[in-house]
Amino acid sequence: MKKLILVILGLTLAATLFAAEAATLVPPGNRNAVQPDIPGASSRRTQATNTSFQAKYRKVYALLQNDAGLRGKIKKAAATYGIDPLHIVGAIVGEHTYNVDAYDRLQTYYVKAISYLSSKLSFAYDGEDITDFVQRPEFKKCAGMSDSYDLWECREQVWNRSFRGKSVGGTSFPDDRFGATFFQPYYAGQTFGLGQLNPLTALQMSDLVHKVSGLPKLDVGDPNSVYKTIMDPDLTLPY
Numbered sequence: 001m002k003k004l005i006l007v008i009l010g011l012t013l014a015a016t017l018f019a020a021e022a023a024t025l026v027p028p029g030n031r032n033a034v035q036p037d038i039p040g041a042s043s044r045r046t047q048a049t050n051t052s053f054q055a056k057y058r059k060v061y062a063l064l065q066n067d068a069g070l071r072g073k074i075k076k077a078a079a080t081y082g083i084d085p086l087h088i089v090g091a092i093v094g095e096h097t098y099n100v101d102a103y104d105r106l107q108t109y110y111v112k113a114i115s116y117l118s119s120k121l122s123f124a125y126d127g128e129d130i131t132d133f134v135q136r137p138e139f140k141k142c143a144g145m146s147d148s149y150d151l152w153e154c155r156e157q158v159w160n161r162s163f164r165g166k167s168v169g170g171t172s173f174p175d176d177r178f179g180a181t182f183f184q185p186y187y188a189g190q191t192f193g194l195g196q197l198n199p200l201t202a203l204q205m206s207d208l209v210h211k212v213s214g215l216p217k218l219d220v221g222d223p224n225s226v227y228k229t230i231m232d233p234d235l236t237l238p239y
Helices: 002-021 039-048 053-066 069-080 085-098 106-117 136-143 148-163 177-184 199-213 225-229
Strands: none
Touching: 053 069, 069 085, 069 177, 069 199, 136 148, 148 177, 148 199, 177 199, 199 225
16 A cells, blocks of 8 residues: 555656656636636526536536547647647536536537528617627727727626616616626526536637637627537537
8 A cells, every 4th residue: 555655656756757848838717726616607507407517527527438520629729729639628517417418419519500500599688789788888998909808808897887777768677797787588507518607708719719710700790600609519629
């Protein structure tokens, strides 16, 4: 037993040394010394669907294990952005373990993507389309921003400061997130697809993905196209 412990310690030290040699310094934050608690909403969602985190993990693991084509797409996307494929895999596994079940086959995601094109979707709240909402004078400070990330980040900040949980111009707005209020037109959930992507996040990252991957920029006035991008594995992996 003592020898085994020493071997494990030795391997750990070696791994640490190799990691240190290739380490890239990053800003502090977005990391934990210990495993954080599972959010209550995740636990409730899992219980409501009569499943378990272990079962959901095995399901998404099987999808990745059995689909060489998907693994190839992940490697290609990772290479395009200069990151290790494990970052994309980790995001997919984490989302489908703690959020929503993965589909059994990649083909199902393509079918779902097509179905979004046949539905009439809208990004709106209480009859007011998002394209009209962001023309309100409160959003004037965001008008000069050209980058999609900066633009939607600014709009989200305006929402939190000027509209969230308030009554403005005769309309009462919920005390909820911008994405939850305007960007879930079809289903109760707020994230979709292989990467469980939120439409607002997709809109934020649109310019970067267009620049790096050459995909068309997303248009908030075309929700169907936004959702197809999220649901289509070939389009959503870069996000």
